[in-house]
Amino acid sequence: MTSLAAQWRTFRAAIFKNVRISLTYRPWLINSLVSPVVWIAISIFTYVGIASPAAIEEGFRELTGSPAFTGFLVLGQTIYSFFTAMNWRGGMALERERFYGTFEMILLSPASRVVMVLGEAVWGIIDSGWVIFLTTVIASILFGLSFNVTDPLAVVVGLALTFLAMISLGLFFSGFYVLSRSAGPIAHAVQSPIRFVSGVSFPISALPVYLQFVSYALPVTFGLNVVRSSLLGGGTTLGLSQELIALVAFTILFFILGVWMIRKMEQVAKSRGTLHTF
Amino acid sequence: METAIQTFGLTKVFQGYSETRKGPLGWVRNKVRPDRKSILAVDHVDISIERGEIFGLLGPNGAGKTTLVKMLCTLLVPTEGTARVNGWDIHEHPGKVRRSVGVVLGGERALYWRLTGRENLWYFSQLYNIKTQQALQKIQAVLRLVELTDRADDRVENYSKGMKQKLHVARALLHDPEVLLLDEPTIGLDPKAAKDVRSFVTRLAEEERKTILLTTHYMFEADELSRRVAIIDRGRIITQGPPSELKTSLRRKEILKLSIRSFNEETGEKLASAPHVHKVIQTASNPSTGSVDLKILVDDGEEALPRIISEIVIGGGEILSLRSETPSLEDVFIELTGKTIKEAGLPPRAA
Ligand SMILES: Nc1ncnc2c1ncn2[C@@H]1O[C@H](COP(=O)(O)OP(=O)(O)OP(=O)(O)O)[C@@H](O)[C@H]1O
Ligand SMILES: [Mg+2]
Numbered sequence: 237m238t239s240l241a242a243q244w245r246t247f248r249a250a251i252f253k254n255v256r257i258s259l260t261y262r263p264w265l266i267n268s269l270v271s272p273v274v275w276i277a278i279s280i281f282t283y284v285g286i287a288s289p290a291a292i293e294e295g296f297r298e299l300t301g302s303p304a305f306t307g308f309l310v311l312g313q314t315i316y317s318f319f320t321a322m323n324w325r326g327g328m329a330l331e332r333e334r335f336y337g338t339f340e341m342i343l344l345s346p347a348s349r350v351v352m353v354l355g356e357a358v359w360g361i362i363d364s365g366w367v368i369f370l371t372t373v374i375a376s377i378l379f380g381l382s383f384n385v386t387d388p389l390a391v392v393v394g395l396a397l398t399f400l401a402m403i404s405l406g407l408f409f410s411g412f413y414v415l416s417r418s419a420g421p422i423a424h425a426v427q428s429p430i431r432f433v434s435g436v437s438f439p440i441s442a443l444p445v446y447l448q449f450v451s452y453a454l455p456v457t458f459g460l461n462v463v464r465s466s467l468l469g470g471g472t473t474l475g476l477s478q479e480l481i482a483l484v485a486f487t488i489l490f491f492i493l494g495v496w497m498i499r500k501m502e503q504v505a506k507s508r509g510t511l512h513t514f
Numbered sequence: 515m516e517t518a519i520q521t522f523g524l525t526k527v528f529q530g531y532s533e534t535r536k537g538p539l540g541w542v543r544n545k546v547r548p549d550r551k552s553i554l555a556v557d558h559v560d561i562s563i564e565r566g567e568i569f570g571l572l573g574p575n576g577a578g579k580t581t582l583v584k585m586l587c588t589l590l591v592p593t594e595g596t597a598r599v600n601g602w603d604i605h606e607h608p609g610k611v612r613r614s615v616g617v618v619l620g621g622e623r624a625l626y627w628r629l630t631g632r633e634n635l636w637y638f639s640q641l642y643n644i645k646t647q648q649a650l651q652k653i654q655a656v657l658r659l660v661e662l663t664d665r666a667d668d669r670v671e672n673y674s675k676g677m678k679q680k681l682h683v684a685r686a687l688l689h690d691p692e693v694l695l696l697d698e699p700t701i702g703l704d705p706k707a708a709k710d711v712r713s714f715v716t717r718l719a720e721e722e723r724k725t726i727l728l729t730t731h732y733m734f735e736a737d738e739l740s741r742r743v744a745i746i747d748r749g750r751i752i753t754q755g756p757p758s759e760l761k762t763s764l765r766r767k768e769i770l771k772l773s774i775r776s777f778n779e780e781t782g783e784k785l786a787s788a789p790h791v792h793k794v795i796q797t798a799s800n801p802s803t804g805s806v807d808l809k810i811l812v813d814d815g816e817e818a819l820p821r822i823i824s825e826i827v828i829g830g831g832e833i834l835s836l837r838s839e840t841p842s843l844e845d846v847f848i849e850l851t852g853k854t855i856k857e858a859g860l861p862p863r864a865a
Contacts, residue, residue: 242643249640257628337623340589341685345641346612352641507591509528509581 246347250329250355258363265367272313272371273378279309279437280379299439302469306379310372311467312436315460317368318361318402319430323423325360326406329353330501331419340511349498350407357406361399383467390466390473397483398459404490405455411497415504430456455486518693518725519563519586523595526556526581526749555581557749558595563742565692566723568715570740570757572730572843578749579729580619583697586727587617600692600725613642616686618696620679627671631662631681634670635688642689649688656684659714676707683711687718694718696728700735712739733843745847752850760846767792769845770810770819773834774826777806781829785810788825790818795848805834809848811841 283292283305293303300308330353333339342352375381385391413419431437433447434456440448451457462479465471473480505511530552556578563569573579584590586599588608597604600614625634632653639649657663660680670678679702686694699715700708716739718724730736736743737757744754753760786794790812798807812818815838826833 239643245640245643249637252640253626253629253633253637256633257626260628336626337621338626340584340619341624341638342641343589344587344612344615344617345638346609347641347643503591506589507593509526509584509590511589 243348243351246351247355247358249347250352251359254356254359254363268364268367269371269374272317272368273375276310276313276375276379279312280306282437283309296439299441300464300469302384302464304382304384304468307381307383307468308439308464309437310375310379310381311464312460313375314368314372315398315456315463316431316434316436317371318364318399318459319405319434319456320427321360321364321368322357322402322406323409323427325364326353326357326403327409327413328419328423329356329406330410330498331413334414334511334513337512343502343511349502350495353407353410353494353498354403357403360406361403384470385467386470387466387472390471390476391463393473393480394459394462394466394476397480397487398455398463401455401459401483401486401490404487404494407494408490408497411494411499411501415497415501417510430454433457434460436460455483455490458482458486516565517562517598518565518567519561519569519597519599519727521559521561521582521586521595521597524556524559524582524585524592524597525554525594526578526585526590527593528553528555554749556585556592559746559749559751561744561751561754563725563727565725566719567742568719568726568728568740570728570730570736570743571746572733572736572743572847573746574731576748577746579746580697581749582746583617583619583695583727583729586611587615587695588612613689614691615693615695616689616691618679618682618686618694618699620682620698620701622675622678625670625678625681625685628669630667630669631673631677631684632657632666634681635685638685639688644689652688652690656687659687660684661710675702676704679703679711680707683714692725694724694726696726698729698731700730700732715739733847737843743843745850747847747851753846757843760843761841767811767813767841768815769839769841770808770812770815770822771797771835771837771839772808772810772822772826773805773836774808775803775805775832775834777808777826777831778829781825781831782808784825784829785822788818788821790814791822793848809845811845811848 287295292305296305296308297303302308330339330349333342343349409423413422416422433443433451434440434454435443435451440451440457443451458479462471462476462483465476465479528550530550559582561569571579571582581590585592586597586604588604588611592604599611602610602614604611626637629637635653635656636649639653644652654663657666660683662677662680662684665673665677670681673681679699683696683699686696696715700711703711712735715726715728719726728736728739740757742755743757743760744751745760746752782794782796785791785808792811792813793809795809795811796806797809800806810818810822823833
C-alpha cells in the first residue's frame with residue numbers, strides 16, 4: 237500500500253510540474269479571457285436581437301422560475317468554462333505526457349497514476365478558476381447582472397460539489413482518452429454537444445424529452461442548475477438537496493469509473509506496446 | 515551467487531490488429547486503420563544475471579533488446595513467460611519491480627523540455643517518494659556524477675543530445691535502484707561522453723554493486739564492459755557467456771580479410787564450399803575501385819589459403835590485400851548468424 241505521504245508527494249509534484257510548464261505558455265491567457273466573454277455576448281445578442289427584454293424575461297420565468305436571463309447566460313458560460321478547463325487539464329493529463337514523450341517515464345515510477353491526474357485536475361480548477369472568475373466579473377459588469385442569494389451555504393456547497401464532479405469526470409476522461417488513441421479529436425468533439433444538452437445558453441426544458449434524458453445523465457447540467465439557482469433564484473441547500481446529491485453520486489460514479497479506466501488503459505497499452513507512441 | 519534478474523521463457527508478440535478486431539465494427543476499423551502484422555519481438559528468452567554483474571545484451575536493430583528491457587521494467591506485458599527482478603515477479607509485484615529498477619531508455623523526448631534539468635529530477639524524485647532533504651542531496655549527487663551541475667538550471671530544451679542522455683542516467687539513479695537497465699546508454703554521445711558513461715557504469719557495478727543490464731550495438735562496448743554477454747538476433751538469444759569464452763569458442767578458427775577487385779558471385783559460391791572454409795561474408799563493396807571486402811572464417815588458414823587464392827584468380831579476381839586476424843565478438847556474431855551486425859536485424863519474424 238502506498239503511504240499517504242507518497243500520495244501527497246505525487247500530488248504536489250503534479251502541481252509543481254504544471255505550474256512550471258504553464259508559466260511558459262502564458263499567451264493562452266488571452267484566449268481564456270476573451271473567448272468566454274464573446275460567447276456570452278453571442279448568446280445574449282441571440283435573444284435580444286429577436287425579442288424585447290420584457291418578453292425574454294417572461295419566457296425565462298415560465299421555463300426556469302426566474303426572469304434573470306443575462307445571469308442565466310453568464311453563469312452558463314462560467315460553469316461550461318470549468319467543464320472545458322477540466323476536459324483539457326485533467327482529461328488530457330495523461331495524453332499530454334504521451335505528447336511530451338514522458339508517459340513511459342512516469343509509468344516507470346511506482347507513483348499512483350490516479351493521484352497524478354488528480355493533481356493536474358485540481359491545479360486545473362485553481363489555475364483556470366481565477367481566469368473564469370475574472371471573466372464572470374467582467375461579464376457581470378458589462379451585461380449588468382443582479383444576484384439573488386438567500387443561502388450562501390448553497391452557493392459554496394453547490395460550487396464545491398460541481399468542481400468535485402468535474403474533477404471526477406476529468407479522471408475518467410484521462411484514462412478514456414489515452415485508451416481511445418484519438419484524444420484530441422474526441423476532446424474537441426465532446427465539447428459542443430455538452431454545451432448543447434447541458435443547457436448552457438437556453439433552458440433544458442426547451443429540449444425534446446429524449447434529449448433531456450441525456451441532459452440529466454451529465455453532471456454539468458446539475459452543476460449549472462445548482463449554481464444558477466443558488467446565485468440567481470435564491471435557492472437553498474435544502475431546496476437543492478436532490479441536485480446536490482446527484483452531484484455527489486456523479487462524483488463517486490466517475491471516480492470509480494476513472495480509476496478502472498486508468499487501470500484498463502495502462503494494461504491495454506502495456507500489452508499492445510503503445511505507451512511510447514503518439 | 516545471488517541472482518538479480520532471471521527470465522523464464524520471456525516472450526513478446528506484438529499482435530496485429532486484424533486478429534483482435536471482430537464483427538462489423540472490426541471490419542470498419544480494419545478498413546479505416548491499416549493492419550499491422552503480428553511480430554514476434556522476443557522469443558522465449560532465458561537469461562540470468564547475478565548481483566553486481568554487468569551483463570551486455572548485444573544485437574542488431576530490431577533484435578528485441580528494447581522490448582526485453584521494457585518487459586523487465588513493467589512497461590510491456592509479456593505475451594508468455596515471466597521474469598524476476600531483484601527477487602520480485604514482474605506479473606505479481608510490478609510495484610516492487612518499479613522501485614527496484616532504474617531505467618534509461620534514452621531518446622530526446624522523454625524529459626520535460628520546459629523544465630530545467632534540476633526541476634526534472636525534482637519531479638521524478640517525488641514520484642519515487644523521496645523525502646525533501648534526501649531528494650535535494652541525491653539530486654546534487656547524481657548531477658555531480660554525470661557532470662551536469664553547471665547546466666542544471668537551464669531548461670532541458672537547451673541541452674545537447676549528450677546532456678539529455680546524461681540527465682536520463684541521472685534520473686535513473688535518483689532512487690538508488692538495485693538494478694539498472696540501460697538501453698543503449700551511449701547512443702548519440704561523442705567519444706568522450708560515451709567513455710564517461712562507460713566508466714561510471716563500471717564504477718556503479720564495482721563500487722555500489724549495482725546489477726546492470728546494458729544493451730548495445732557496439733561489440734567493443736559489450737566486450738569492454740560486460741562480464742557476460744548475450745547475443746540476441748530476431749528475438750532469440752543465440753549464445754551467451756563471458757566475452758572471452760565466446761571468442762575462444764572460435765579459438766581454433768581464423769578470420770581472413772581480403773580485398774578483391776573483379777570479384778563475382780560464382781567465385782563466392784566456390785569459396786564457400788572450399789575445404790576448411792566455414793563462412794564467407796561480404797563486409798563492404800567499393801564501386802569506385804570495383805572491389806569488395808570479404809571476411810572468410812576458416813578452421814585452418816594454412817590449409818585453406820592456397821585453395822582460396824587459386825579460386826579467386828581462376829575466377830578472374832585480383833587480390834588487393836589479405837590479412838589474417840583472431841576472432842572478435844563481431845566474428846562470433848557472424849559465425850552464428852551468417853551476417854555482420856550491421857546487415858542483420860530486418861526483416862522481423864512474423865508471429
Ligand atoms: N510497440 C510496438 N508495436 C509493434 N511492433 C513493435 C513495437 N515495439 C517493437 N516492435 C517490433 O519488435 C521488434 C523488436 O524491436 P526492439 O525495439 O525491441 O528492437 P531493438 O533490439 O531495441 O532494436 P534497436 O537496436 O533498433 O533499438 C522490431 O521488429 C520492432 O518493429
Ligand atoms: Mg532498441
